[in-house]
Amino acid sequence: MTCKKNLGLLFIAFSLLVSCNSEKKPTTPDAEPTRKEQHEETTNEVKAPEKIISITEAKEDYDNYTKKRANLIEATEEPLEDGSKFIASRYGDYDIETVKNYIAYVEQEAKEAGVKVETLRFYFSTYPAKKESSDHKEVKHPRQNSFFILPTMKVDAMNMGFYIKDLGDGKKEAALIRDYPGILDSKMGDTHKKTNKSYASFIPTTTAAPIMFSDQSLIMNKTTMGPPPYDSDFN
Known part of the structure; x- marks a missing residue:
């Protein structure tokens, strides 16, 4: 009886020893990643976008x-x-942090206004033929061709550029660029007639602007255009 009891205790001790040795060892900063860890890393790999040429x-x-x-x-x-x-000009430069911050800001403002950013639209443009813009900012390279970026939202199955109206008390709403005062005015060179179509789902109709009313553009430009100086990756 005593022999069987000793064998039982020996078996339990052996089992505990095997169990302890089979536990995963803590990793150290210098330890090589395991197969499982390597697999987890590869599953998070970003694939090349289809639009890359x-x-x-x-x-x-x-x-x-x-x-x-x-x-x-x-x-x-x-x-x-x-x-x-x-x-x-042949190109424009933005540092990558500026682009990340711009996208984050646009999405933040759109979310607060209750809309979703559908696309980022790039418009070709040309700076004025003078040293100062209409909003009294310096034009470093008059007549230089450039571009600006405008976020769009979905309106009646169409993507349309928008800006943000700050109504005060933390309330914001999205409004269409084409409805901004003067944008479709013939004096600004547009030949299209302004439509009277209402986008009530996005823009409530008001007879008077609130006291705290202000407009926030989401259009980004102010990039480093080149040339000048004349340098390019392709010639």
């Missing part, structure tokens, strides 16, 4: 723009004030 295609598109657009712009523009040749 090849370097060869980019070069072809760049050269086409040079021949069919940039050369025409330079041929029709008068020389600069110092007598040098006008050079058409």
Whole structure:
């Protein structure tokens, strides 16, 4: 009887020893990742977007723009004030943190206004032929071609650019760019007639603006355009 009892105690001790040795060892900063950890990392890998194009295609598109657009712009523009040749812009730079912050801000404002950002629309543009813009800001390179970014929201199955109205008391609403005062005015060069269509689901109709009313643009520009100076990745 005593022998059987000792064997039982020995078996229990052996089981505990095996169990302790089989426990996962704590990892250290220098430890190599396990197969499971490596698999978890690979499952979070970001795949290449479908809209990425090849370097060869980019070069072809760049050269086409040079021949069919940039050369025409330079041929029709008068020389600069110092007598040098006008050079058409080819690109604009934003540091990546600015882009991340812009997207986060746009989504934040849209959410507070109760709408969803559908797309970021890039509009080609040209700076005024003077040293100061209409809002009295410096124009570093007059006549330079550029672009600006405008977020859109879905309205009747169409994506349309919008801005934010701050009504005070933490209340915001989204309003269409095309409905902003003066945008579709013929004096601003637009040939389209302003529609009377109501977008009540997004923009409540009011007869008078609240005292705390203010408009917040979500359009981003103010990028570093080039040239000048004349440098490019493709020529």
